[in-house]
Amino acid sequence: MELEDGVVYQDDPGTSAMMSERVSGLANSIYREFERLIGKYDEDVVKELMPLVVAVLENLDSVFAENQEHEVELELLKEDNEQLITQYEREKALRKHAEEASGPVWEKQTQ
Numbered sequence: 535m536e537l538e539d540g541v542v543y544q545d546d547p548g549t550s551a552m553m554s555e556r557v558s559g560l561a562n563s564i565y566r567e568f569e570r571l572i573g574k575y576d577e578d579v580v581k582e583l584m585p586l587v588v589a590v591l592e593n594l595d596s597v598f599a600e601n602q603e604h605e606v607e608l609e610l611l612k613e614d615n616e617q618l619i620t621q622y623e624r625e626k627a628l629r630k631h632a633e634e635a636s637g638p639v640w641e642k643q644t645q
Contacts, residue, residue, distance in 0.1 A: 554602075557595040564591070 553561070564587055568580045 553591075553595050554598050557591055557598055560594075561591050 568584060568587075571579050
């Protein structure tokens with residue numbers, strides 16, 4: 535079943551997942567090649583290979599999805615890091631300003 539973002543596939547009855555567009559494109563190309571081989575020779579040519587290729591494509595899709603999740607997490611961490619750096623610089627400037635306004639602490643203690 536083709537959808538806008540990818541292909542829905544089922545590995546267990548009752549569960550379905552969305553296959554990424556990139557992996558779906560690869561799967562379609564491989565499927566066309568299998569059809570060509572079956573038409574030219576016979577389905578026995580790909581009978582043992584097809585389940586292996588399907589498993590590889592499903593694993594590839596899983597890794598692709600994990601990679602996308604990691605990329606999103608990385609972007610969030612980069613944003614957090616930028617905010618922390620900005621906050622650190624602001625607090626550093628405020629502390630410097632406060633120290634300049636009150637003078638060195640050791641001079642006050644000796645007077």
